[in-house]
Amino acid sequence: METRIILTVLCFAMSFISLIRGLYLISLERNHTNNATINVHDAVQSLKLCFFNGIKSRNGIVLIWQSDAKTGRWGFSVERKNDNGEYVEIAHFNYTGKEVYKFVDTEDFTAKTEYRLKQTDPFGGVYYSKKVLASRC
Incomplete structure (x- = not known):
């Protein structure tokens, strides 16, 4: 199983793409209070x-x-x-x-x-x- 990850960091936001048996959009967003939100979307079904x-x-x-x-x-x-x-x-x-x-x-x-x-x-x-x-x- 091959995994490819691309990272981009800008203003406390990090997004990466992972190719594991499909294509997914995974985003991690951190706000000013050190809380974070992780969103995962199947790119094909988005x-x-x-x-x-x-x-x-x-x-x-x-x-x-x-x-x-x-x-x-x-x-x-x-x-x-x-x-x-x-x-x-x-x-x-x-x-x-x-x-x-x-x-x-x-x-x-x-x-x-x-x-x-x-x-x-x-x-x-x-x-x-x-x-x-x-x-x-």
């Missing part, structure tokens, strides 16, 4: 995408989603499939809490278009949502 949908509007395709993260270090990229079949980032959002996020794609197109969310965890891991197929027709 983000839950509640929903991701697309609807047609007069202004374009409206993409809406909601997530529930245990840590606030996640990011979202909205990706659209281009004519070559590759997904291209068209917007980026940082996780700001359990709220509904919205992006309007105003690109003028007539064909059906595929979208997906690319979710990036604090360690550089990438996860993709289900695909959403939308059309202006």
Whole structure:
């Protein structure tokens, strides 16, 4: 069994990552009264995408989603499939809490278009949502 630990110490806060049969975020925070709090999160299970949908509007395709993260270090990229079949980032959002996020794609197109969310965890891991197929027709 291999263990890899990275330590960072700054202003009485220490965070480290341990890779032991999975990836975990473990943070130790010490306050001014010498009390400490230890938080452990399974990095893979730290983000839950509640929903991701697309609807047609007069202004374009409206993409809406909601997530529930245990840590606030996640990011979202909205990706659209281009004519070559590759997904291209068209917007980026940082996780700001359990709220509904919205992006309007105003690109003028007539064909059906595929979208997906690319979710990036604090360690550089990438996860993709289900695909959403939308059309202006």
